[in-house]
Amino acid sequence: MDLIPIISICIPTYNRCEKVYKLVNDILLYEGEDIEVVVLDNCSTDNTKSLLNKITDKRFSFFQNQENIGGILNPLKAISLGSGKFAVLCLDKDYLDFRSIKKIIDNVTIDSEIVFGRCDLNIQNENLLSSSIIYKKGYDSIINMAYLSSHPSGMFYKTAEYRNLELVKNIFVQQKPFPFYPDLINAEMAMIGKSQLLKLPSFFTESKDEASKSPSFTYDINNVYFSxxxxxxxxxxxxxxxxxxxxxxxxxxxxxxxxxxxxxxxxxxxxxxxxxxxxxxxxxxxxxxxxxxxxxxxxxxxxxxxxxxxxxxxxxxxxxxxxxxxxxxxxxxxxxxxx
Known part of the structure; x- marks a missing residue:
């Protein structure tokens, strides 16, 4: 009988075949059996499917949407596909250092009341004295972990609680174009249990130079999120x-x-x-x-x-x-x- 992974690393993707292929292979350099990598393709028109089908690691799963559901909903759906105890989000344009995975697992399992959290981005050096901060259920978690308008890579959720959250179900029914749904989800998760902030050299966003060479598939002059x-x-x-x-x-x-x-x-x-x-x-x-x-x-x-x-x-x-x-x-x- 296969073991249930501790964390599912969930990657939504669209037309970034080379990046997502490299990202998945880099993550799978981690040798433990306590992870899975899940990719949800949003109807890419490039070689995403053919490239990812070359990966034979049993810890990897590839899914495709029947239609393009947009760059806002696809990450939320990707999280729901994880079978691990926790689902961790990583955008296809970002990077997760596989050497940090063991520490992420050790931290998220340290307290059974933790239901969500996030990894600080672009941390270069670990501060052993404050690499993990746990916030109490309710106000403490809301004020520190919700309504931050944060970049979503590095956010993680206890999978069962995420799937059962009524807000997540309503988001897919209403399908409103709101870019910071994870912040609303975090607020409701804060009413269920504790949250955790991890300050580990783990998740890294694409550089500004990389971003300028790769146009956004989600935003343009008509809907740029920071207007x-x-x-x-x-x-x-x-x-x-x-x-x-x-x-x-x-x-x-x-x-x-x-x-x-x-x-x-x-x-x-x-x-x-x-x-x-x-x-x-x-x-x-x-x-x-x-x-x-x-x-x-x-x-x-x-x-x-x-x-x-x-x-x-x-x-x-x-x-x-x-x-x-x-x-x-x-x-x-x-x-x-x-x-």
């Missing part, structure tokens, strides 16, 4: 999510404070940084340009006005305190951008 308009939709989704969680009013206010601050900074300063980066713009097929001082404040006003108008479980005074606190930080940061 201010998309950040407002992201903010709304996070607020809708957190207000459904069974947490105290005090915890809710603290989380909304954090969500607002991140949203404000993402829709202004991060937007400015993105549009000033050649590689980012080429990858996302958009034009590079400078976002000037007054445009930053205009974007701030738009985001803050939206926040005030939005009906949420906070009163006007609470909203005012949140906006005031973050705008002090915004003012200081905007001044420094002029220096």
């Amino acid at each position: 201010p308009a998309k950040r407002i939709l992201e903010f709304d989704a996070y607020i809708e999510s957190v207000e459904k969680l069974r947490i105290s009013s005090y915890e809710l206010a603290k989380i909304i404070f954090t969500i607002y601050g991140r949203g404000l900074m993402f829709s202004t300063f991060i937007y400015k940084i993105m549009l000033d980066d050649d590689d980012v713009c080429i990858h996302n097929k958009i034009s590079k340009r400078k976002v000037k001082f007054f445009e930053l404040w205009k974007l701030n006003l738009h985001f803050s006005t939206h926040f005030f108008k939005k009906k949420i479980k906070l009163n006007f005074l609470q909203k005012g305190v949140i906006v005031l606190c973050w705008n002090v930080k915004f003012f200081v940061k905007s001044i420094f951008t002029l220096l």
